Structure formats: C-alpha cells, structure tokens
Amino acid sequence: MASFKIFYLFILLPFINLITVKAGLDDGLRSFYCSENLTTPNSAFQKNLRTLFSYLSSNATANKQYYNTTVAGRNHSDTVYGMFFCFGDVPRQLCIARVAEATKAILSGSYGNCSLSTDVYFQYEDFKIRYSNRSFFSTPDLTSDSVSCSYLDGSNQKN
Template sequence: MATTRRRTSFLLLLLASLFLLSSSSSTDSFLLGGCTQQTYAPDSPYAFNLNSLLTSLVNSATYSSFNNFTILGSSPQDVVYGLYQCRGDLSMPDCAACVIRAVSQVGGLCPQTCGGALQLEGCYVKYDNVMFLGVEDRSVVLKKCGPSVGYEPETMSRRDAVLAGLASAAGPYRVGGTGEVQGVAQCVGDLTLGQCQDCVSEAIGRLRNDCGMADYGDMFLGKCYARYSTGKAPSDFEDPPDFEDPDEKRRKKKKKGKNSRLARTIGVSAAVSAAVSTAVSAGVAFLLTTYVTSKRKPPEPVKKGEPQPPERITPPQKNICDCGACE
C-alpha cells in the first residue's frame, strides 16, 4: 500500500513538472490524431511490445530529432512499428518534452488499438502493426485555410515566392519568408530525399489550389506538411483542439495577439529546464505503462462562431491481426 502511494505521488510530481515546464510553450498544441480500428488485449505480447516501442521513442528523443523502431515478437501478429519526428528547429530538451506529451496523449486517444498517430505543433508520433516505415503517404490528413485577404496581388505574389522557395529548397526541414509572409515545410525522416521532395511539392501545390487568397494555410499529408502565413489577418496555430487530455484542463487560457502566428511556429522555443531530462530518465517507464491505456474525457463542443477544430482522421480497418495479439 505504501509502495503504491509512493509511486502515485512520484507520477503526480512527474506530470506536474512536465505541465509547468511546457505550459508556456506552443509545441504541445494538438493538431490532429487518428487510430486504427483493430484492438489488442491488455496483457497480450503486442501490448508489451507497444510499451517497449513507446519507451524507445521517448528515450531516443533526448538525443535525436527523429528515429524509428521495429519491435519483433514471437509471431507476426506481435510485431509493432513506430517513429517520432520533432520539428526541425526544436532543441533536444524541447523535442523530448514534446514526444513525452505526444506519447501520453496518443495512449488516451487510441486506447488498446493496434495503431495510432498524433501530430502536435512540435512533434509527430505514429505506431502500427502494419509496416509503414519508408513508405510514401501523400494522402491529405489535415487542411486548414484562413480568411481571404481579398484582392492583394503583391501579398499573393510574395506568398507564391515563399512557397516556391520551400519547394526548391533541400533537406527535410525548410523555412523561408519575406516581410510578414512566412512559410515552413517538413518531411518525416523515414522518406528518401526524392520522396520528401515529391511530398512537399504536392503539399505546396494543394495549398495554392485549395487555399487561394487565404491569409494562412496548413496542408498536412501523411508524411509531410507545408504551411504559410501572410500576417494580414489575426490567426493562431493554437486553435481549440478536438481532443484534450486531463492535464490540459488546468492550463491557463492562451494569450492572443502578442506574436504572429507563424513566428511562434517556426521560431526556436525557449529552452526547457533540465528537469525534463531528469523526469524522463526517472519516470518514463512508469508514465508509459500507466498512461498508454488511460481514458480521456470527450472533447467539449465547439461554440457557435468559433473556428472549427482540426479534424481527426481515422484510417480504415485493415485485417492484419489474427486471434493472437489483436482482437
């Protein structure tokens, strides 16, 4: 009984530390998430392998902005694949803090499902029992277009020039801008340079076609994204999410208007205290096993007149599992 209380107290302290350290950061703002329809038994080999995978993701995020893992099992049904990708401008402490938050939230979003994915402002996490590492995916998972700026050919010309610069740039993480017009694009690290180029080019093309003269646009494909902002109208990447874990309930309302929308997104986040690294090494295993299958409260309805939250994408069911790990 005393041991249980000590563990519970340590967990609460760990969560409180992470909450306080990240409360001023926009990197953990929810953008989108999705789950497969297949489920696994709580005490199955797949559940054990999934916990091992998520632990590996969190540990790796303390020293690398991208990594992927494959956890093998005694049968094909027990194999789990996973990866994480941090935004290219994040420091290692910020990357680690974001991945911890993503792993915690995806467990509540997708309880006991064989696959799940979560995109926060600062990082992306995905796992599945179907092999997806190195596989191209240019399907649209999130599209957001801001209000129209009206007929302003100079602004749209600058926007197109910034997007063209992103399309012609090299590397998985690309930023550019001129004046108030800013843009950013990034690929998941498991793509080749050629696959990354194809994905970013398609995302940018869709932005031009679908968002027209919008003040800002976000286009998230399966393995990359492209975003821009002209700064002509009030906008904020931190729109109300359609999923929020209990930790978020106590957070203060975000202040508006001091910083531009994209400056917060592509700017370098303030360094997170060394307490994150201490919390990761001391409590990540217990945090994962406790919260991977934790429940989350349903999202609050969007009030009339407020911007619509990002849609949640649920991939179609794939009959991969037999009666072993997945039910």
C-alpha cells in the same frame, strides 16, 4: 541567501517546463487517427508497444529529432513499428518532453481506445508520433496532415 534562491530556481525550472509542455500538448494537436482494429490490454502487441515507447523516449533524450524502430513479436501480428519526428526548430528539451508526454497520454487512455489500437498517429504543430502493426517506413503518408513546401520559380522576377 541569493545562492539558495538561484539553487531553488534551477530545481524548479524543469518542473515548470514540464507543466508548460503538458498544457501545450493538447493545445498543439492538429489531428490524430486511431484505427478501429483493437488489441487486448495484456496482449503481446501491448507489451511490445510499451517497449517501443521506451525506445522512442530514450532516443529522444539522445538528442535525436527523428527516430524510428521496430519491436518484433513472435507472431508477425504482434510486431510494432513506430517513430517520432520533432520539427527542426524544436529545442532539444521540448522534443524530449513531447515524446514523453505523448507516449504517456496514449498509454494512459487519455484518447479513448487509442492505446489499444493497432494503427495510431498524432500530429502536433511541432511534433509527430506514429505506431502501427504494419511497416510504414519509406511509405508516403497520405492520411495525416502534413506541412508542404512551395517551390517558387524566382528566375522571372523584375528588379
């Protein structure tokens, strides 16, 4: 009888974890941006965006904390650049859930027209996701909230 309880516990744990992550996804949102440049629901850009989100989700399950990729379109305007970043202290399962939930929320229209926007970022307490129709790789991000480090000179300390 006890072995059945343990078996059911292991079956229910992933579902409880996903429910907790879903509830925490909106709570941890620090900032987001959705450009006013919109596409149409069945455009080539939207198809490429869904492919991009699939790539991001599958690479989150590959135990990556950061991943960026490009889905090229026939026309340059249909190309989508995207990335996710989970902070270093985020457990692997939580990073996987964050990427899955964020992509699902964006595509579902939970954030208005963000799903149709050509330039989007979401900054959470422990996670960031971004996509755009312009390459932003190796470009400083001056628009979103970012965590900064303070470098202190400890050489002049009194003992």
